[in-house]
Amino acid sequence: MIQLQNVNKVFTDTNHNNFQALKDISLAISPNECVLLHGSSGSGKTTLLHIIASLMKPSSGLVEVKGENIVSLSDYHASAYRRSTIGYVTQSFYLLDNLSVEENLLPALVLESLSEKEMAQKIKKALSLANIEHKAKQKVSTLSGGEKQRCIIARAIVNDAEIVLCDEPTANLDKKNSLFFLGLIQNLKNLRKTILIATHDPIFEKLECVDKVYNLEGGSLE
Amino acid sequence: MNEILISPQVSLELFLSSLVLLFLSFALYHTLYILLRYDKNATNALQYELEKRSLLTTTIIKVALLISIFLFILFVLSIDTLAELIPGAMCGAGVVNSGIYGSLLIALKFIVIVLAIFWIQVDEEDQKAKGFPYFSLKMYLYIFLYLLIALSWFLELNFFMSLSVEEPVLCCSNLYTSQTTSFMLGMSIEEIVVAFYITYLFILLATYLKKKVFLSLLSILFLYLSYITIVYFFSTYIYELPTHKCPYCILAKEYYFIGYFIYGVLVMANYYVLYGVVFSFKEHTKSKIITAYTLFVVLVSFKYIYYFLSNNLFL
Amino acid sequence: MSMLSRLNFLLLLLLNYKKRYIATFLLSSGLIAILASVLFLSSSIQEELMSTLENQADFTVQHYKSGHLLNTPEKWVEEYLDIPGVSKVQGRIYGTHYYEPKEQHFMLVGLDMYDVQIVKGMQKLINTLDIEKFLERKNMIIGSGVKDFFDKYHYRKYYIFRPPDRTKEKVYIYKEFPKGSDLLTNDMIVMDMPLARKILGIEKGYVSDIVIELSNPDEYQKVYEKLIVSHFDTRIITKKDIAKHYTKLFNYKGGVFMALYIFAIVTFLLLLYQRYSMVESLDLKEIVILRSTGWSIEQIISFKLVENFIVVLSAYLIGVILAYIYVFFLDAPLLRDIFLGSANLSIHPQFMPYIKPLDLLILFGIFVLPFLLAVVIPVWKLCVKDMSEMIR
Incomplete structure (x- = not known):
């Protein structure tokens, strides 16, 4: 499903200082696998997720998703790929606070040519999967941290993405909500999604459905 | 100061077209930058940077096209009202023919609009197709388009400056x-x-x-x-x-x-x-x-x- | 479909994040309102002047000698009548009456009530009169500015003029000029011709000037040439001269305001540029959301531009409506003094609602389009930022 070969990423800041965020990363993820990417903050987890989501290009190396090299895609095609294949679970900060829960799913839907009815159906399905259906009309700013995170998940899966990428999903959650999140991951796995979770939260050790664990330290896999 | 130049329509016309030209020049700088660095075999990260840069040109051209169409309409309307100021001119044609560049200017504006629409289309096709097949066509076409727009700006300035409120024109006489x-x-x-x-x-x-x-x-x-x-x-x-x-x-x-x-x-x-x-x-x-x-x-x-x-x- | 739902989403965002745009919106609509008022006002005045122009004579001949304006010999009237193509010639009596204590002057016009007037505005006025009754005693018709002035100094029924021959002339106020012709008749007093002649001290055999009407407008050039050669001590004013004068006058005033506009807009654009240069966290957040849900950079740029366009377009519409109310319902307090500053009597014009489509177009071009251009570069810069930069 996802295959990385010798992926490097070098950032150059304004003073021409180079910083190597990823060093020679090679990994392979099969369909319906749940993979944990462990690492402290600044270890390059987010960069790796961005590269897989084609939000960023590696400095060198090969990234294949579903047999296609996504590295050479233009922004137009990269976005289309992201829209159709990737569900990106960001931190709960990335929600539009003044809109309601269901309105927050719109950005993922309005680019497709959907009728009102189809849109409503998709929203309903995603919200019920993420177990936030009962708060559909509520403003995001009034939600608790856990509810916000579920809203993010609903947004990530509303387009029936096959691959779900999670970037520090439990960073702002308490223990109870984190455990609830693990349950949701289990559900996604049952829906035959491919899941990649980048985290430094030890709570994921309790997650039973994990197939593989990678440790990322200082930009290289251990 | 020339009364033609300070009439609201004309000063707006010149103001806007100068503004557009300024922005297009900025885009031209980026276009040249891209052309100099563009290399089909370069790393993907560099390609991506260049692609982002070329989006600026795309955006500027789109807004410039909008403004050009607006200016075309304004131009036609304003030469009609200018007829009141220019002795002997009864309608727009009299004004246009009173300056040496009039007809050429109209033709040029027309061509610019067609080419700008076309450029946007090329750009869209280029992005949709994989591997940027029309990339250099797009860049060279932009430079050509830029030269035409700069020329029409120059002609327009000359046209309005050459209009005189003193000398009667022989309206439409030719x-x-x-x-x-x-x-x-x-x-x-x-x-x-x-x-x-x-x-x-x-x-x-x-x-x-x-x-x-x-x-x-x-x-x-x-x-x-x-x-x-x-x-x-x-x-x-x-x-x-x-x-x-x-x-x-x-x-x-x-x-x-x-x-x-x-x-x-x-x-x-x-x-x-x-x-x-x-x-x-x-x-x-x-x-x-x-x-x-x-x-x-x-x-x-x-x-x-x-x-x-x-x-x-x-x- | 996707276009429509994108627009829907955009409106949703705009309505729920009003705070972000309120400053831009208020500033722009205020600025638009000011600019639109200026344009509406000048167009309305120009239109009114031009429409009175329709009523003017084709030529006006004045007697000019060594740079001084003199009274015109009445015998020229007969001479001009002989020029082929001329249909009507009339001598006019008018002049200024100066009210010393207050340094005010009025325009005094004498009309031959039984003749057909070349100046059609005057003819219209006479048509509304019962001439027999008007001529029963010494009567006059006054403009609204004159009326205000008389009221202020308690000349409610009559006014006493003092002609140069040291006599007194008590003239009764017959009525006021009809509304709507304020601009030109504001300081005007109309009376019977012999009376005006006496008050102004114009001798018999002379008139103030001579107006000429053509039977066929195509003869214009030929008659003009004949008039020039018939007497060398004349100045001939044509209808076209007046029209051109008005157009130039308003273009000039427009030009002054154009400089103001540009100044105002440049300031405003700088403000705007600043707003976008200092990237707001909300903008960044929005872009991260859109990028991660599969929007391409180009789509985000267009989205942002349309967003700005909608804000500034609604500001434009609101501004235009405000200006319309200000100029045509409230009669433009303050601003009208700038435009009509030369009038020496207070003036209470009611501006005819008249809007040139060209004005609206100019306003659109002077504001909405540069605004759009100004945000292009900051918006682009914002949208092409690296994801890693935005998240940090």
């Missing part, structure tokens, strides 16, 4: 007296009209047979013939006045703004030809070209045929 002048190859206006219709038929044929080179040559010829026939022949029927030969008054309210439709359809027709010649010549492109040209011919000939049928004679 248009009025051209009854006996010959146009190209010594043909009379009636022969030109016949050539116009024949060219139209050939365009249909070339489109049908998908002869790209033939079609592009014909469309250039047709554009020229259209201008002559509209000014010296068809417009007189629209105005119902044999001496009124003017390409601008058809844009006026008195004639139900028919000019905008006529010129608009002509823009579209030429744009489809460009599209068909450069990109795929599919069935729907074919039917679009045929529809646009036919609509244009119908629009210009309508009054003429109507006049003939109702009066049984020509002007």
Whole structure:
């Protein structure tokens, strides 16, 4: 499903200082696998997720998703790929606070040519999967941290993405909500999604459905 | 200071077109930057950076196109109101002909609009296709377009500066007296009209047979013939006045703004030809070209045929 | 469909994040309102002047000698009548009456009530009169500015003029000029011709000037040439001269305001540029959301531009409506003094609602389009930022 070969990423800041965020990363993820990417903050987890989501290009190396090299895609095609294949679970900060829960799913839907009815159906399905259906009309700013995170998940899966990428999903959650999140991951796995979770939260050790664990330290896999 | 230059329409016209040129120059800088660094085999990260940069050009051109269309309308309207200031000029045509650059300027503005629409299309195709097949075409076309716009800016400035409120112009006089002048190859206006219709038929044929080179040559010829026939022949029927030969008054309210439709359809027709010649010549492109040209011919000939049928004679 | 739902989403965002745009919106609509008022006002005044122009004579001949304006010999009237193409010639009596204590002057016009007037505005006025009754005693018709002035100094029924021959002339106020012709008649007093002649001290055999009407406008140039050669001590004013003068005058005033506009707009654009240069966290957040849900950079740029366009377009519409109310319902307090500053009597014009489409177009071009251009570069810069930069 996802295959990385010798992926490097070098950032150059304004003073021409180079910083190597990823060093020679090679990994392979099969369909319906749940993979944990462990690492402290600044270890390059987010960069790796961005590269897989084609939000960023590696400095060198090969990234294949579903047999296609996504590295050479233009922004137009990269976005289309992201829209159709990737569900990106960001931190709960990335929600539009003044809109309601269901309105927050719109950005993922309005680019497709959907009728009102189809849109409503998709929203309903995603919200019920993420177990936030009962708060559909509520403003995001009034939600608790856990509810916000579920809203993010609903947004990530509303387009029936096959691959779900999670970037520090439990960073702002308490223990109870984190455990609830693990349950949701289990559900996604049952829906035959491919899941990649980048985290430094030890709570994921309790997650039973994990197939593989990678440790990322200082930009290289251990 | 020149009274023409401080009249609100003209100063706005110059202000906006200068502003557009400024932004286009900025985009030109980026375009050259991209062209110098672009390398098909470069790393993907660099390509991505360049691609992001080229989006600026895309965006600026889109806004510039919007403004150009606006300025075109404003230009036509403002030369009409300027007629009040310039002694002897009765309508826009008098003003345009009072400056040496007038007609050239209108033609240039027209071409710029067609090319800008085309550029946006090339850009879209380039992004949709994988591997940027039209990348260098896009960049060189932009430079060409930029030069045309800069030229038209320069001409416009000269045009407005050369207008004088003191010297009377001989309004439309060269248009009025051209009854006996010959146009190209010594043909009379009636022969030109016949050539116009024949060219139209050939365009249909070339489109049908998908002869790209033939079609592009014909469309250039047709554009020229259209201008002559509209000014010296068809417009007189629209105005119902044999001496009124003017390409601008058809844009006026008195004639139900028919000019905008006529010129608009002509823009579209030429744009489809460009599209068909450069990109795929599919069935729907074919039917679009045929529809646009036919609509244009119908629009210009309508009054003429109507006049003939109702009066049984020509002007 | 996708276009429509994108627009829907955009409106949703705009309505729920009003705070972000309120400053831009208020500033722009205020600026638009000011600019639109200026344009509406000048167009309305120009239109009114031009429409009175329709009523003017084709030529006006004045007697000019060594740079001084003199009274015109009445015998010229007969001479001009002989010029082919001339249909009507009339001598006019008018002049200023100066009210010393307050340094005010009025325009005094004498009309031959039984003649057909070349100046059609005057003819209209006479048509509304019962001439017999008007001529029963010494009567006059006054403009609204004059009326205000008389009221202020308690000349409610009559006014006493003092002609140069040291007599007194008590003239009764017959009525006021009809509304709607304020601009030109504001400081005007109309009375019977012999009375005006006496008050102004114009001798018999002379008139103030001579107006000429043509039977065929195409003869214009020929008659003009004949008039020039018939007497060398004349100045001939044509209708076209007046029209051109008005157009120039308003273009000039327009030009002054154009400079103001540009100044105002440049300031405003700088403000705007600043707003976008200092990237707001909300903008960044929005872009991260859109990028991660599969929007391409180009789509985000267009989205942002349309967003700005909608804000500034609604500001434009609101501004235009405000200006319309200000100028045509409230009669433009303050601003009208700038435009009509030369009037020496207070003036209470009611501006005819008249809007040139060109004005609206100019306003659109001077504001909405540069605004759009100004945000292009900052918006682009914002949208092409690296994801890693935005998240940090």
